[in-house]
Amino acid sequence: MQTVVRAELPGMPEHEIEPLLDRVEHWLGDLERGLALVYRDPGPVRDRVLRLVARHYGDRPARLRRRDSRRLLEPDWFQRPDAIGYATYADRFAGDLAGVASRVDYLAELGVTYLHLMPLLQPRPAPNDGGYAVADYRSVRHDLGTVADLAALADALHDAGIALALDLVLNHVAREHAWAQAARDGDPRYRAYFHVFGDRTTPDAYEQTLPEVFPTFAPGSFTWDDDLAGWVWTTFNTWQWDLDWRNPDVLCEFVDIVGYLANLGVDCLRLDAVAFLWKRLGTDCQNQPEVHALTQVLRAAAHMIAPSLVFKAEAIVAPSQVVAYLGQGEHAGRVSDLAYDNSLMVQIWSALATRDARLLVQQRSRMPRKPVTTSWATYLRCHDDIGWAVEDVDAGALGWSGAAHRAFLADFYAGLTPGSWARGAHFQSNPATGDKRTSGTAASLAGLEDGLRREDPEAVDTALGRLFLAHAVVMGLGGLPLLYMGDELGLLNDHAFATDPAHSDDNRWMHRPRMPWDVAAERHDPAGVPGRVYAGIRRLTRVRSGLESLHAAVDAEVLATPNPAVFAALRVHPAGTLLQMYNVSEHWQPVSWHEVARHGLQRPYDVLNEAAVEPEHGTVVLPPYAAWWLVDHT
Ligand code: GLC
Numbered sequence: 014m015q016t017v018v019r020a021e022l023p024g025m026p027e028h029e030i031e032p033l034l035d036r037v038e039h040w041l042g043d044l045e046r047g048l049a050l051v052y053r054d055p056g057p058v059r060d061r062v063l064r065l066v067a068r069h070y071g072d073r074p075a076r077l078r079r080r081d082s083r084r085l086l087e088p089d090w091f092q093r094p095d096a097i098g099y100a101t102y103a104d105r106f107a108g109d110l111a112g113v114a115s116r117v118d119y120l121a122e123l124g125v126t127y128l129h130l131m132p133l134l135q136p137r138p139a140p141n142d143g144g145y146a147v148a149d150y151r152s153v154r155h156d157l158g159t160v161a162d163l164a165a166l167a168d169a170l171h172d173a174g175i176a177l178a179l180d181l182v183l184n185h186v187a188r189e190h191a192w193a194q195a196a197r198d199g200d201p202r203y204r205a206y207f208h209v210f211g212d213r214t215t216p217d218a219y220e221q222t223l224p225e226v227f228p229t230f231a232p233g234s235f236t237w238d239d240d241l242a243g244w245v246w247t248t249f250n251t252w253q254w255d256l257d258w259r260n261p262d263v264l265c266e267f268v269d270i271v272g273y274l275a276n277l278g279v280d281c282l283r284l285d286a287v288a289f290l291w292k293r294l295g296t297d298c299q300n301q302p303e304v305h306a307l308t309q310v311l312r313a314a315a316h317m318i319a320p321s322l323v324f325k326a327e328a329i330v331a332p333s334q335v336v337a338y339l340g341q342g343e344h345a346g347r348v349s350d351l352a353y354d355n356s357l358m359v360q361i362w363s364a365l366a367t368r369d370a371r372l373l374v375q376q377r378s379r380m381p382r383k384p385v386t387t388s389w390a391t392y393l394r395c396h397d398d399i400g401w402a403v404e405d406v407d408a409g410a411l412g413w414s415g416a417a418h419r420a421f422l423a424d425f426y427a428g429l430t431p432g433s434w435a436r437g438a439h440f441q442s443n444p445a446t447g448d449k450r451t452s453g454t455a456a457s458l459a460g461l462e463d464g465l466r467r468e469d470p471e472a473v474d475t476a477l478g479r480l481f482l483a484h485a486v487v488m489g490l491g492g493l494p495l496l497y498m499g500d501e502l503g504l505l506n507d508h509a510f511a512t513d514p515a516h517s518d519d520n521r522w523m524h525r526p527r528m529p530w531d532v533a534a535e536r537h538d539p540a541g542v543p544g545r546v547y548a549g550i551r552r553l554t555r556v557r558s559g560l561e562s563l564h565a566a567v568d569a570e571v572l573a574t575p576n577p578a579v580f581a582a583l584r585v586h587p588a589g590t591l592l593q594m595y596n597v598s599e600h601w602q603p604v605s606w607h608e609v610a611r612h613g614l615q616r617p618y619d620v621l622n623e624a625a626v627e628p629e630h631g632t633v634v635l636p637p638y639a640a641w642w643l644v645d646h647t
Contacts, residue, residue: 017060021067033070036317043313050306058261062314069272069318084321092388092565095558098127101498105527110158114169121173124554129178137187139515146187146253150270167278178281184289185253193254197240208246208257216244228443230518258290268314275319288328300334308348325351332356339387346384354389359402361483366425368598370580376407377571388565389492393483398440398450423449434460438520454524456503478638481549485640488553489593490569503546561588578602592643596635603632618646
């Protein structure tokens with residue numbers, strides 16, 4: 014191994030090569046085991062990967078090497094209670110990359126330590142799925158700036174204690190990417206980067222078991238391409254071509270891209286749509302074991318180049334499947350460091366709509382434990398729609414029908430159900446399966462838009478209570494909380510999205526508004542709605558960062574109470590026990606004192622509201638949408 018690595022770094026002094034050799038030795042097992050699970054002849058692939066690793070190690074700027082050494086002293090930085098994430102499109106937040114750099118203070122004031130900038134590498138011309146159709150991984154979208162601006166932004170963020178996360182779109186590239194272009198020009202080497210079929214036989218066979226991701230605007234999973242004279246696999250849109258990861262050339266290309274992005278100062282790569290990487294006939298072509306083997310390979314290579322780099326899996330899959338992305342069995346702790354906790358988002362909205370937390374408790378009780386070195390990314394809203402991923406087995410445990418409940422949630426949040434306060438919209442209704450998803454900002458889904466439109470102060474107060482409760486759960490269950498831009502101010506749906514021809518057929522743009530900086534300027538006004546939302550979020554981030562028991566190394570245990578509208582979350586940490594209680598309804602809700610005391614809290618003190626909790630007649634009563642974070646005051 015040493016010879017392969019050294020050959021790439023001629024003239025590098027021995028003391029500089031040594032850290033790389035140590036890392037190669039440390040991660041080689043992960044790399045080799047992962048490769049052996051995927052390729053028939055892994056030896057030559059390993060050597061190619063190591064050569065790329067050495068080259069990028071050689072190119073790594075000195076300031077980032079220093080960052081690596083510091084991060085090795087705090088490998089749990091993304092698990093810590095003071096870690097707060099924020100996700101936004103650079104242009105929608107601040108115009109361009111330089112604009113984002115000029116807004117670092119705003120993020121720091123909010124307590125943000127992790128910034129996910131939505132796709133900003135050069136995409137195909139619109140439509141491009143919000144940038145998820147990448148045409149060039151080595152240049153920045155021209156209207157946002159340059160690669161040098163990106164590196165400068167990373168520096169500015171690092172100086173403010175903020176890590177930078179970017180998407181790594183590895184399931185597909187744009188039809189205009191150089192690899193796809195070469196394939197269309199007839200180069201067989203590049204044709205082999207994609208899944209191309211001469212006729213419909215194989216696509217038809219796969220489609221027997223393939224679900225549709227965008228049934229409305231991109232039905233089917235294969236697209237005929239005249240240049241290729243064949244059908245190419247396109248899980249998402251027709252111009253997003255799925256890569257064939259069976260081809261080791263594809264893996265090596267991505268090792269190279271990972272090294273390149275790491276050396277610009279990127280701290281976290283969000284593995285976009287990672288569940289779809291590997292295809293297997295007769296399956297839904299998601300969550301195949303090879304996905305985890307490939308992630309392990311990529312991570313081992315990344316850690317050799319840049320030990321400070323972490324991976325976040327974007328696998329919006331069934332709760333029973335998602336833990337595998339943090340690692341189970343032989344991959345435990347060796348794949349992604351973070352993974353989206355999509356089902357928590359679904360369950361929070363479900364509990365609010367039904368004023369019943371039992372489904373949430375049931376679902377959480379089935380979540381397998383995750384490796385202690387990893388963390389969930391918890392969130393209430395993101396740039397995507399909400400898919401109502403309620404599993405039949407969980408609904409069934411309550412005597413509910415899964416299909417009926419999923420349909421109820423989609424209709425409720427589209428504002429179609431009598432009594433609904435929500436102002437969202439259906440996304441991608443699929444009449445064939447009955448599946449309907451939901452678009453809308455957190456505030457509009459929580460009733461704020463409805464209350465403001467109707468000029469009903471009581472409805473506004475209730476909506477603010479709902480929003481606070483929901484964010485408290487996101488920040489309290491443990492994991493890296495991700496705020497979606499504008500949720501800290503309660504931004505409503507952007508109904509103007511439909512006037513932009515590039516966005517009009519995709520109503521996810523309704524919850525991707527532009528940052529109104531005039532509204533943000535009112536964030537310290539305690540009387541205004543933005544100020545009230547902001548104060549709540551700020552209180553949560555501040556209290557959270559001081560509670561060691563929220564470290565993601567321990568899991569929360571979600572508990573039922575005898576009152577269906579109230580659930581509890583218990584975090585037992587050596588630093589102290591934290592018991593959270595949440596009322597998911599707009600009514601006062603009693604719970605027996607015994608429920609609180611049995612968790613060992615003698616004198617419960619609510620650190621969120623800075624008040625002792627006193628039982629009366631053996632009962633504590635939670636106000637509407639109460640969120641209590643209780644510690645023992647003895
Ligand atoms: C991810 C993104 C989504 C995109 C898809 C295809 O799910 O979050 O916005 O449409 O991947 O890249």
